[in-house]
Amino acid sequence: MPPLTLITHGDANVTVTRRFAAPSEHVYRAHLEPDLIRQWIIAMPGWSMPICETDSQVGGEFHFAWDDGEGGGFAITGQYILLDPNQRIEHVERMHIPDPTPDNHIETTFEVDGAGTLLALEMTLPDSAARQEMLDMGAADGMDASYAMLDAIAF
Amino acid sequence: MDCQTTAMLDRSFAALADPTRRAILLQAAQGEAGVMELAAPFEMSQPAVTRHIKVLTDAGLIKRRSQGTKRLCRLSPDGLDNIAPWLTMLSDAYGAKYNQLDVVLARMADGPT
Numbered sequence: 678m679p680p681l682t683l684i685t686h687g688d689a690n691v692t693v694t695r696r697f698a699a700p701s702e703h704v705y706r707a708h709l710e711p712d713l714i715r716q717w718i719i720a721m722p723g724w725s726m727p728i729c730e731t732d733s734q735v736g737g738e739f740h741f742a743w744d745d746g747e748g749g750g751f752a753i754t755g756q757y758i759l760l761d762p763n764q765r766i767e768h769v770e771r772m773h774i775p776d777p778t779p780d781n782h783i784e785t786t787f788e789v790d791g792a793g794t795l796l797a798l799e800m801t802l803p804d805s806a807a808r809q810e811m812l813d814m815g816a817a818d819g820m821d822a823s824y825a826m827l828d829a830i831a832f
Numbered sequence: 833m834d835c836q837t838t839a840m841l842d843r844s845f846a847a848l849a850d851p852t853r854r855a856i857l858l859q860a861a862q863g864e865a866g867v868m869e870l871a872a873p874f875e876m877s878q879p880a881v882t883r884h885i886k887v888l889t890d891a892g893l894i895k896r897r898s899q900g901t902k903r904l905c906r907l908s909p910d911g912l913d914n915i916a917p918w919l920t921m922l923s924d925a926y927g928a929k930y931n932q933l934d935v936v937l938a939r940m941a942d943g944p945t
Binding site: 693706 | 926929941
């Protein structure tokens with residue numbers, strides 16, 4: 678597996694970079710098309726994703742929801758700010774657990790790197806209240822819930 | 833991660849959000865120093881520097897001790913370690929997710945897309 682790098686900068690910003698052995702068109706599409714998103718965005722056994730909708734145009738909204746199969750779950754909604762085909766996605770998103778967290782701004786760039794793609798994702802860390810809610814949910818439902826949310830945020 | 837760790841993490845991030853405090857922390861990383869020495873490079877009063885040092889101490893980033901009438905400050909490595917578990921969790925989550933994306937991309941290359 679190609680290595681993942683995660684660096685912090687500024688007050689609470691994180692940049693994640695990762696190389697993929699696939700053309701940037703494919704990596705870009707896998708971030709926008711619900712049929713493809715469903716195949717990689719859910720990692721927790723036992724969890725399902727009943728809602729996965731994207732309106733992939735500038736100003737379009739998306740809606741994802743996860744269900745732990747035991748009455749628990751959470752959702753993420755957001756809006757696309759900029760879509761530069763095969764090169765860049767800028768969006769805002771917030772978690773609903775169930776009250777919405779403050780908007781988080783995320784920029785994902787896809788750079789051609791030989792036959793592959795170098796992905797760089799820049800996000801703001803969730804604020805302390807959102808982190809606390811995620812950890813509280815983990816304490817109540819087991820760490821799986823916290824990890825499920827970490828898997829879901831900022832993709 | 834327990835609640836106490838989370839609370840400390842929040843204080844660490846808040847303390848590190850200020851550029852002056854980051855600079856003081858870098859000074860303290862050079863070795864144990866008094867408040868006056870830490871304040872020397874900055875154009876601010878000693879009470880202002882003392883306040884910044886208190887925030888860093890509360891966040892567990894700096895440890896203080898008295899030597900006679902002198903108050904000495906030094907970097908506390910434990911404090912900086914508090915941020916690491918959170919980032920490790922984030923890194924693990926991205927790692928797992930992107931490994932799965934590799935699988936999806938391989939399928940896209942093989943089949944009709």
